Amino acid sequence: MILFYDPACQQPYDTDSLRQRATGGTEASVTRIADALGAFVAQHNRTTTAGRYRPLDRSAHFGHVVLVRDARPLPLLRQQFPHARFYLWVHDQLRPGSKRARRLRATAPLLRELAVTFICVSDSQRSSVEATLRWLKIADRVRAVTIYNPVDDALAPSDAAIDDSKLVFFSSPNKGFAYTLDAFRALRRRIPALRLTVGNPAYKPGRVKSGEGVEYLGAQPQARIHAEVRTALCTFAPNFVLPETFGLVFAESKALGTPVLAHECGAAAEVIADPRQVLPVPPACRAYERLVHPLPLRWRKIPARLADRLGLFDLYVERILAWRSGERPRVGPDPRFRLAVVARQWRELLRRP
Numbered sequence: 001m002i003l004f005y006d007p008a009c010q011q012p013y014d015t016d017s018l019r020q021r022a023t024g025g026t027e028a029s030v031t032r033i034a035d036a037l038g039a040f041v042a043q044h045n046r047t048t049t050a051g052r053y054r055p056l057d058r059s060a061h062f063g064h065v066v067l068v069r070d071a072r073p074l075p076l077l078r079q080q081f082p083h084a085r086f087y088l089w090v091h092d093q094l095r096p097g098s099k100r101a102r103r104l105r106a107t108a109p110l111l112r113e114l115a116v117t118f119i120c121v122s123d124s125q126r127s128s129v130e131a132t133l134r135w136l137k138i139a140d141r142v143r144a145v146t147i148y149n150p151v152d153d154a155l156a157p158s159d160a161a162i163d164d165s166k167l168v169f170f171s172s173p174n175k176g177f178a179y180t181l182d183a184f185r186a187l188r189r190r191i192p193a194l195r196l197t198v199g200n201p202a203y204k205p206g207r208v209k210s211g212e213g214v215e216y217l218g219a220q221p222q223a224r225i226h227a228e229v230r231t232a233l234c235t236f237a238p239n240f241v242l243p244e245t246f247g248l249v250f251a252e253s254k255a256l257g258t259p260v261l262a263h264e265c266g267a268a269a270e271v272i273a274d275p276r277q278v279l280p281v282p283p284a285c286r287a288y289e290r291l292v293h294p295l296p297l298r299w300r301k302i303p304a305r306l307a308d309r310l311g312l313f314d315l316y317v318e319r320i321l322a323w324r325s326g327e328r329p330r331v332g333p334d335p336r337f338r339l340a341v342v343a344r345q346w347r348e349l350l351r352r353p
Contacts, residue, residue, distance in 0.1 A: 001061065002039035002350065004030055004089075005077065006068040012046040014053035022200070022219035024172070025248035026091045029121075029149040030068055036150075036343035037350075039066075044073075056080075064350050066119070071107045078114065087349075089119045093245060093266075095128045096135035108136045117349070118144040121246035122267035145349060148271075149246045150342040157257025157332055160230045164324045165193040167236040168258075170225050171249050173200055176239030178297055179289050181214070182304035183238050186313035187320055188213050194320075196236065197228050229253055233323060235260045237268075238316060240281045241289060247271050255333040261319055271337075276329050279315055288312055 006027075013027045015035055023031075034041045034052070042056040049055070058080050065077055065084045069091050078086070088111075094100050104111075118133070120126035126146045133139040167187075169180055177198070184196045199217040217228070229235060235253040243266025244250070250271045253260050262268045264278045272278055292303050307313070323329075335341060 002034075002037055002064045002066070003060070003062040003081075003084075004034050004039055004041045004066045004068060005043075005056065005073065006030060006041070007044045007073045008069045009043050009045065012043045012048075012053070014041070014050040016050065019221065019223070021221055023222060025149065025246070026069065028222065028248065029091075030089075032150045032152065032339055033343060033346055036339060037346060071104055071111065071116075074107050074110055074114075074116070078110065086114050086116045087119055088116055090125065090129055091121060091245060093125070093128065093243070094132050096132050098132075101132045101135065104132070105136060108138050111136075112138040112141045115141050115143075118142065119349070120144055120146050121149050122146060122270050124267040124270050125245040147345045147349065148337050148342055149248055149251070150339040151248070151251045151255050151333070151337040153339045155226065155252060155255035155333065158230055162233065162328075163231050164233045164328075165191075166195050166197060166232045167234060167320075168197045168199075168229055168232040169236055170199045170229065171237060171239065174242055175244070176237075176241040178293075178300060179241060179285075180236060180238055181297065182292075182300055182307070183313045183316050184214070184236065185212070185301070185304060186308040187316055189308065190317050191320065191324075197232070199225055199228070226252065226256055229258050230256050232258055233320070233328065234258060234277075235262075236316075237262045238279070239263065240265045240286065241293075244268060244271075251334060251337045254331045255337070257330075257332055259323070259329040259331050261316065271334075273334070274329060274331070279319070282312075282315070284310075284312055 009027060013023060015031055018028055018031045041053045046055050062081050062084050065081055066087045066089050068089050071088050092100060118129055120129050123146050126144050129144045133142050188194045195213050195215060197215045199220045235249060235258055237260055240263045246267050250260050260272055260277050262272060262278055263281045265281055269278045288307050292300050
């Protein structure tokens, strides 16, 4: 039997919650893979049973235990399931010397003893994870593999009309939303008809209010998000503040037929796989964000306007104008991320000796 254990989620989740409420990318990926594998899922804050989603059952016999995001429960789980093989499904950035890497140091001897397999969500992320394993001096016993996060096989382009004045942002607000808002305001000064529809996965609620071309939807179930993405000119994600380790919003946008405008950092280029949709990060953009990052949203307007006059946001203006003029890329589902493909890779991993 297979157990996924999430020691870090904000609230319990299961198959029904994925359909009924806003859900983060990690939670959605765990749900889809666990359901595809017929696995059990336990969460540190779950007290009730919903099918295979249950409080941790210490009397069960699991052959495979997949820890999600955080290795700190490993000593306890090893004690409870002494005959299991262990895996750590890494969803966050992990670099040598970082806070997460230093936290991992406490369990490094056990990770090495158990030969835990690290499951990364992109090759981009895996390179940093492997560097961290070397930094921890456990790379001789602990290996890392890449298995992409899955996209629902049912997602596909439709015949819905495209609104070329609509951009969407559906990521956690700490993934560069303040900068995105600065860039959108610059876009709107050139193209007054533009609108930005904003939502988030609910675990980091945003503080932006609707107005000035921005429609703030708050936390929404995935079906509502997908409906909004289908009709947008693009998913506008100029995020270099907290680079994506995978970027489920990128993969799902592609599957729905909506291109993404993002920056070449993290896993964006790997997942999007189209240079027309991935922009370099100019040093001036990084310098600007370092300068204004501590400021509240309302205080960023003046420096953002000054930066706009200096041409900081022109790269977005040029690309959006081109896409509105007939150069919008045609995109569709990427077979690398199909749930059926990803689930098969999980089964192959779990069968390995």
